[in-house]
Amino acid sequence: MSTSDPLLFAKALADDTRQQIMGLCCCRWLSVNQIVEKTRVTQPTVSHHLAVLREAGLVNTRDEGKQTFYTLNQDRVVRCCGQLMLKFAPEQQLTVKMGEIIEK
């Protein structure tokens, strides 16, 4: 799962519900049911989206009894974005520009 395929990454992000789930799982662990409660889709649909995110390496999982908890893999987000920028913005002064973006 260390190969950061830009296409796989982009496809995983290319859905509204999935980005919503990513936002929910950012900085915290949530069970599938907790995610279902916070979205407008059914449990199987959430499971489906979590599978897509898992295959893209974008979430970490932790089993606990009957429940499975998910959290966003922030490190992977950074590495995938980094890959994208290396590929599609090779002429840019990345460290400088990133500094600007982070500050404002």
Added chain:
Amino acid sequence: MSTSDPLLFAKALADDTRQQIMGLCCCRWLSVNQIVEKTRVTQPTVSHHLAVLREAGLVNTRDEGKQTFYTLNQDRVVRCCGQLMLKFAPEQQLTVKMGEIIEK
């Protein structure tokens, strides 16, 4: 075109042909026909993909007589990736990690 919508950005990237076109237009200006020659799809298909990239602000255009030249908007790639990281990797030390990614 300054609103960097993460979903629009991801959808624009979520296609193999489109990423291929982005790679071709990276660091140089190409006419539509030149792009067609370097891909395996027809001219209308290339025009369609260029329209998607244009609507996402990912390409710049220059008209010259009959031809239209396209080039990748690297600055926007950086800003969109920056937005994604701010949204989905808020706990990461971005400047540090980006440094690591750029070096290796």
Added chain:
DNA sequence: TTGACAAATAGACGGACATCTATATAATGT
């Protein structure tokens, strides 16, 4: 072991989209 709950899987369905052919629009040269 049975019942209840959590999550994953299977299968169906509808809409979104990538691609094509055909045609329109626009610019240039004869």
Added chain:
DNA sequence: ACATTATATAGATGTCCGTCTATTTGTCAA
């Protein structure tokens, strides 16, 4: 004006994918 070339647009078609219902798998408690 007409022919030619470059690009965009229209419309059709097939495939992918997001969503649902129904069911299965797995875990825990009584």
